[in-house]
Amino acid sequence: MAFDFIAAALDKRRSEGLIRSRKTINSAQGPLIEIAGQHYINFSSNDYLAMRRSSVVMQAWVDGVSEYGGGSGASPLVTGYTNAHQALEEYIATELNRDKVLLFNSGFAANQAVCQALFAQKHSEFQDLIIADKLMHASFIEGAQGSLAKLSRFKHNDLQHLQRLLNTNIQSPQQSVLVATEGVFSMDGDQAPLPELAIKTKESNAWLMVDDAHGFGTLGENGRGVIEAHNMTQQQVPILMATFGKAIGTAGAFVAGSADLIDYLINFAKHYIYSTAMPAAQAYATLMSLQAKQNSERRTILAQRIEQFKSLAIQAGLSLIPSNSAIQPLLIGDAKQASLASEKLKSLGLWVTAIRYPTVPKNTDRLRITLTAAHEPRDIQALVDALQIVLQENKKVIV
Incomplete structure (x- = not known):
């Protein structure tokens, strides 16, 4: 019968002690x-x-809902983008010394958007590349697998293996190559060797992307994550993603980078274009949390x-x-x-x-x-x- 695999897959998970429940x-x-x-x-x-x-976040939600209502009412490119969203984006961009920031409803959506917008079509006769740390989050890996780029994965934090993959797979300067890692790895809790990764990606004419979901808010003098902790510039890390649902205490995520990158995502990232914007009250509460003394x-x-x-x-x-x-x-x-x-x-x-x-x-x-x-x-x-x-x-x- 159709979809018999559903019951069989669940039975297999149960027998292996791997079934998930809420x-x-x-x-x-x-x-x-x-x-x-x-x-x-x-x-x-x-x-x-x-x-x-915290009293800061709780009160900000109350004030935000009072001012903006419970939802945003539309996608960001229709009427869902408010002064609250703009203020949050501009604040983060200033704090991280990035040109621009773009808000997403989740880190999962942000990672998928980056992969599928940047690698949705072939840009030359050579296949573009995504080279990700073996322990990179599933949201990014799935996004990469759904793109037109070739996906390779280097051994966790292994710079020599990364170099071999760069040497082996890069065939032309025309190829777009993205190296991806996490700032703080979600399951092991260790950190990526970002300064060394930045050097290797620059030498290979590649871009470095950092998913700092678990470092943003906790690391750095002002809590701006591994980018601040290592004093990494936009040139060293052209793409930064981080979330608000962990240390910041609200929800949602952002991508930070050059003005061209963010403008490109606004125009080509389907996860952004066709999603209802995060509630303005949420953006306001997030800003208040980031600014909390x-x-x-x-x-x-x-x-x-x-x-x-x-x-x-x-x-x-x-x-x-x-x-x-x-x-x-x-x-x-x-x-x-x-x-x-x-x-x-x-x-x-x-x-x-x-x-x-x-x-x-x-x-x-x-x-x-x-x-x-x-x-x-x-x-x-x-x-x-x-x-x-x-x-x-x-x-x-x-x-």
């Missing part, structure tokens, strides 16, 4: 969440600066929590994947064992999500621990104590 959050206050009447300390949130429920203090607190967790984890003998960011993965190596460890932690009042294949490569299933400025020192201690208990009970878990 949990309804009844309430969220500070680091606590309530699910099915039970309360947990949440170590699976990307709200790194705890801005989502408490961001600096919250970044300091977050850094303290990261150092506390890493120090206690070392003392406890936990084997963490090396990371200096708010993302602290603990490798398990087996999907079912990772799920079991997650369930045991829940029984102790801690919400730590198991990340399994295909989100991560096979045999790298892990507990993805995320720390925020909302966590207290006692929360971090409770987490490490619970991890020790759970991992000792489960002898198959890699520690």
